[in-house]
Amino acid sequence: MAPISLADVVSALPSxxxxxxxxxxxxxxxxxxxxxxxxxxxxxRMADWTSxxxxxxxxxxxxxxYNRNYRDQQVYGAGTSSLFAVQVAEDExxxxxVDNTRTSTKTRGFGRGGGTIFRGRGRxxxxxxxxxxxxxxVGGRGGQQNGYYDNRxxxxxxxxxxxxxxxxxxxxxxxxxxxxxxxWQMLEEIDFNRLAKLNLETSAGEDIDTxxxxxxxxxxxxxxxxxxxxxxLNVVDRIAYNVTTSSDPIIQELxxxxxxxxxxxxxILSMLMCAPRSVYSWDxxxxxxxxxxxxxxxxxxxxxxxxxNENAADAPLEASEGNKETINxxxxxxxxxxxxxxxxxxxxxxxxxxxxxxxxxxxxxxxxSEETEPLASKAYKYRRFDLSLEKDEDPLxxxxxxxxxxxxxxxxxxxxxxxxxxxLNEFDHKAQGSGGALDWRTKLTSQRGAVVATEMKNNSCxxxxxxxxxxxxxxxxxxxxxxxxxxxKSNERHVILxxxxxxxxxxxxxxxxxxxxxxxxxxxxxxxxxxxDEGKYxxxxxxxxxxxxxxxxxxxxxxxGEEDGEGIPEGVEDDE
Numbered sequence: 001m002a003p004i005s006l007a008d009v010v011s012a013l014p015s016x017x018x019x020x021x022x023x024x025x026x027x028x029x030x031x032x033x034x035x036x037x038x039x040x041x042x043x044x045r046m047a048d049w050t051s052x053x054x055x056x057x058x059x060x061x062x063x064x065x066y067n068r069n070y071r072d073q074q075v076y077g078a079g080t081s082s083l084f085a086v087q088v089a090e091d092e093x094x095x096x097x098v099d100n101t102r103t104s105t106k107t108r109g110f111g112r113g114g115g116t117i118f119r120g121r122g123r124x125x126x127x128x129x130x131x132x133x134x135x136x137x138v139g140g141r142g143g144q145q146n147g148y149y150d151n152r153x154x155x156x157x158x159x160x161x162x163x164x165x166x167x168x169x170x171x172x173x174x175x176x177x178x179x180x181x182x183x184w185q186m187l188e189e190i191d192f193n194r195l196a197k198l199n200l201e202t203s204a205g206e207d208i209d210t211x212x213x214x215x216x217x218x219x220x221x222x223x224x225x226x227x228x229x230x231x232x233l234n235v236v237d238r239i240a241y242n243v244t245t246s247s248d249p250i251i252q253e254l255x256x257x258x259x260x261x262x263x264x265x266x267x268i269l270s271m272l273m274c275a276p277r278s279v280y281s282w283d284x285x286x287x288x289x290x291x292x293x294x295x296x297x298x299x300x301x302x303x304x305x306x307x308x309n310e311n312a313a314d315a316p317l318e319a320s321e322g323n324k325e326t327i328n329x330x331x332x333x334x335x336x337x338x339x340x341x342x343x344x345x346x347x348x349x350x351x352x353x354x355x356x357x358x359x360x361x362x363x364x365x366x367x368x369s370e371e372t373e374p375l376a377s378k379a380y381k382y383r384r385f386d387l388s389l390e391k392d393e394d395p396l397x398x399x400x401x402x403x404x405x406x407x408x409x410x411x412x413x414x415x416x417x418x419x420x421x422x423x424l425n426e427f428d429h430k431a432q433g434s435g436g437a438l439d440w441r442t443k444l445t446s447q448r449g450a451v452v453a454t455e456m457k458n459n460s461c462x463x464x465x466x467x468x469x470x471x472x473x474x475x476x477x478x479x480x481x482x483x484x485x486x487x488x489k490s491n492e493r494h495v496i497l498x499x500x501x502x503x504x505x506x507x508x509x510x511x512x513x514x515x516x517x518x519x520x521x522x523x524x525x526x527x528x529x530x531x532x533d534e535g536k537y538x539x540x541x542x543x544x545x546x547x548x549x550x551x552x553x554x555x556x557x558x559x560x561g562e563e564d565g566e567g568i569p570e571g572v573e574d575d576e
Contacts, residue, residue, distance in 0.1 A: 172321065172544065173543075173544060174280065174281060174318075174543040174544055175281070175543060176281045176283075176540065176542075176543045177280075177281040177282050177283045177301070177302045177540070177541070177543070178281075178283045178298070178538065178540060180540070180551070181553070181557075183553075183554065184538070184551040184552070184553050185551060185552045186549055186550070186551050187528075187532070187537070187550045187551065187552055188528055188548075188549070188550040189547060189548070189549050189550075190524075190547060190548045190549075190550070191546065191547045192275070192276045192546035192547060192548075193546075195275060195276050195517075195521050195524075195548075196276050196517065198517055198520030198521055198523075198524055199514075199516045199517055199520045200387065200389075200516055200519040200520040200522075200523050201516050201519075202385055202386065202387060202515075202516070202519045203385065203386055204474070205383045205384060205385040205472070205474070206383065206384050207381055207382075207383055207474075208254070208259065208382045208383060208384055208399065209250070209360060209361065209381075209382050210359035210360045210361070210379060210380065210381050210382075211250065211359050211360070211361045211362065211363060211364050211379070211380045211382075212359050212361075212362070212363045212375075212378050212379040212380050213356050213357060213358045213359060213362075213363070213375075213377070213378075213379065214349075214356060214357040214359075214377050214378075214379045214404060214405070214406055214407040214418070215349035215350055215351050215352065215356050215357075215377040215406060215407075216349065216350050216352075216355060216356070216357070216406065216407055216408060216409070217348060217349055217350075217406040217407065217408040217419055217421075217479070218348055218349060218350050219408070221348050221481070221496065221499045222499055222501065224445055224498055225496075225497070225498070230486075230495040231495060231496045231497075232486075232493070232494070232495055232496070233340065233343055233344060233347065233483055233493075233494040233495060233496055234343065234347055235343055236343050236346035236347050237373050238346045238373065238374060238375065238376035238377075239366070239371060239373050239374070239375050239376060240342060240345075240376040240378055241363075241365040241366075241378075242267065242304055243265075243365055244265070244268075244296045244297050244299075245263050245264055245265050245268065245294050245295055245296050245297075245401070246263075246287065246294045246296050248265075248364075248401060249364055250364050250380075250382060250401070251263050251382075251399065251401065254382065254399055255292055259384065259397070259399060260384055260397035260398055260399040261291060261292060261293060261396050261397055261398070261526075262292075262293045262295070262387070262396070262397070262398040262399070262522075262526055263292065263293070263294050263295070263398070263399050263400075264294075264295035264398065264399075264400050264401075265295075265297075265400065265401045266400055266401065266402045266403060266468075266469045266472050266473065267297070267303055267304070267469070268284055268295045268296070268297055268303060269295065269398075269400050269468075269472065269522065270464075270465040270466075270468040270469045270472070271284065271303055271465060272284060272295070272518075272521060272522055272525065272539075273468050273515070273517075273518025273519070273521060273522060274461055274464040274465050274468060274513075274518065275521060275541065275548060276517075276521075276546070277311065277460045277461040277464050278310070278461045278541055279310045279311055279315070279461065280302070280307055280310055280330075280541075280543070281302070281540070281541050281542065281543035282301075282302050282303055282540075282541045283298065283301070283302075283538055283539065283540045283541070284296070284297065284303075284538070284539045285297065285298060285536065285537075285538055285558060286525075286529055286536070286537040286538070286539060287535075287536050287537075288529050288530070288532065288533075288534050288535060288536075288537070289534060290534065291530075293526055293529055293530065298558050299558075304338070305334040305335065305337075305338050306334060306337035306338045306340075306341055306462065307330075307333075307334055307337070307459070307461065307462055308330070308333035308334060308336075308337050308425065308427070308459070309333075309433055309434065309435045309458045309459060310458075310459060310460075310461050310462060311457065311458055311459060311460040311461055312433065312434075312435030312436075312457070312458040313435065313436075314432065314433060314435065315330070315433055315435075316328055316329065316330045316333055316432070316433030317329075317330075317432060317433060318330060323432065323433075325431065327427075327489075327490075327491045328427060328428070328431055328432070328433060332491070333427060333433075336425065336427070336491045337423075337425050340423050340425045340483050340494060341422060341423045344421060344422075344423035344481050344483060344496070345376070345377070345405045345406075345421040345422075345423075346376050346377070347496075348406070348421055348479070348481070348499065349377045349405075349406045349421075351377070356377075357379075357407040357416060359379050359380075359381075363375060363378070363380075364380070377405060377406055378403060378404070378405065379403070379404040379405075379418075380401055380402070380403060381401075381402045381403075381404065381473055381474070382399060382400075382401055382402075383399070383400055383402055383472065383473070383474070384397055384398065384399050385397065385398045385399075385400070385519075387519065387522065387523050387526070389523075396523075396526070398522070400472055402469065402472045402473035402474075403420070403469070403473060404418045404419065404420060404473055404475060405419055405420050405421040406418075406419040406421055406479075407419065408477070417476035417477060418473070418474070418475045418476055418477075419475060419476070419477050419478070419479055419501075420466070420469065420470045420473065420475045420477075420478050420479070420504075421479050421481070422466045422478065422479070422480055422481070423480070423481040423482075423483045424455055424459070424480060424481065424482055424483070425483045425484065425485075425494070426440050426482070426483070426484040426485065427485055427488065427491070428485070428488035428489075430488070431488065435454065435457070435458035436454065436458075437451075437454050437455075437458065438450060438451050438454060440482055440484050440497050441484065441497060444482055444497050444498050445498070448498075448500065451482070452480075452500070456510070456511055460511070463507075463511060464508075464511060464513050466478065467504050467507050467508050467511065467513055468508075468513070468515065468518060470504035471504045471505060471508065471515065475504060476503075477501045477502070477503065477504075478501070478502050478503075478504045478507065479499055479500070479501050480499065480500050480501075480502065481496055481498070481499045482496070482497045482498050482499070482500070483495070483496055483497065484497055525539065525550075528550060532552070535552060535553075535555060536552075536553050536554070536555050536557060537550060537551060537552055537553065538550075538551045538553050538557070539551075
């Protein structure tokens with residue numbers, strides 16, 4: 001082979017300034033239109049003759065709508081790949097479906113706060129199509145758009161599901177139940193996740209002494225009211241005491257006799273045991289005197305109030321949050337529920353001096369020479385529980401003052417059974433804050449289970465506290481009354497729609513309420529205080545976070561003359 005000279009190599013080089021194949025603006029490949037694309041793109045169609053822009057004819061934009069916001073993918077050919085992108089859903093704007101199914105004679109309301117929506121198991125798009133469906137409560141996972149409820153399906157459709165983009169809603173800023181002073185020293189901060197893991201098995205407890213008396217329960221309230229008649233809730237003026245722990249003369253005597261280490265009332269203890277279920281702020285005053293621990297409440301404390309829909313997904317709003325109905329403010333609802341419970345317990349008993357159940361001693365708080373109104377049916381049982389562990393050198397006992405509201409004869413054995421009487425109240429099932437509750441007037445008889453299940457969800461903390469109080473008092477039955485406003489726009493008149501009785505222990509199982517966890521919380525808080533010096537401490541539930549804070553406060557905190565916290569509003573009497 002003849003050698004190639006350098007001149008021949010140089011002369012063979014191209015005369016152009018660039019290397020490689022020649023560039024061209026022609027988009028035809030062998031006469032076929034061609035658009036650049038990446039290997040990662042899916043080709044849904046060969047050509048799109050209907051597209052009128054990057055968002056498409058109907059504004060959905062194919063795959064770009066799936067990505068919520070239009071973003072060009074940083075790959076080769078991304079600018080033209082949307083023309084051939086796979087459409088997520090077929091175009092339904094050009095046809096309609098005729099519904100030839102039989103419609104039910106019962107209409108379902110889709111009001112602002114309640115009702116039930118039906119979701120098909122089929123495609124669940126704009127229309128209800130498919131096989132069997134499931135009922136879905138509005139406010140749980142139902143759809144809501146701009147103030148009205150949507151009955152479109154959740155899966156596969158464009159209906160807004162509950163919880164969708166709720167992350168960008170402004171956080172509610174609730175006020176603390178007590179004003180945190182600058183001189184308070186924070187000692188501990190306990191997250192609810194830690195509390196939920198605690199466990200302490202405890203015995204059923206023993207009775208120490210009993211005080212007061214009980215009237216017999218009126219069984220006529222267990223029967224459903226006659227059609228087209230309503231049983232009104234009357235105002236019954238009776239005296240019921242709710243004295244804090246350290247002011248109780250009986251507890252003072254038991255402390256002097258060294259009967260226990262920890263002293264509390266069922267109202268305070270139940271709040272501590274059910275702390276992981278609470279949403280609103282609350283506080284407990286803990287006093288260590290020697291080796292004794294007293295769990296107290298402040299005067300006019302929020303513990304004395306009965307909350308309403310505290311655990312609802314959309315709890316009642318304050319005025320600052322846009323609520324224009326003053327009677328549906330959380331504080332107004334709590335005040336209304338407290339009065340309802342007081343009157344309901346007094347109305348559902350048969351007052352008779354000849355047929356009543358007397359305890360071992362008279363009411364320790366009643367002074368006939370000073371009081372003019374008669375006493376309410378109330379019995380106080382002082383019970384002792386053992387919170388000791390195997391590693392403890394000395395036993396650790398707790399004495400709690402429990403309350404009972406009525407007594408009833410057993411239909412079979414004829415024995416007396418003790419009752420606690422509580423009332424759930426309905427303000428307006430269509431209003432904001434109702435938590436998707438059913439209309440009690442129409443559903444309580446036919447769908448009682450659904451009504452109770454909704455209340456368990458919306459008032460988990462309140463019902464758990466009532467159940468714990470009933471179990472602590474060793475009550476045989478807990479009567480739950482269902483009380484509703486006579487008219488939704490007035491909170492002055494109420495009617496009793498029905499009363500249902502539950503075994504507190506079985507009711508706790510239905511609520512998934514673990515008493516061992518509650519006792520574990522109590523033992524943990526007590527251990528913290530026993531390791532500290534003598535003095536006064538305050539345990540506060542954070543108003544906006546699921547955690548507890550333990551503060552050390554001066555000894556004269558909450559004494560007479562100080563105005564601390566945000567308890568019962570003015571005009572409400574507190575018998576202490």
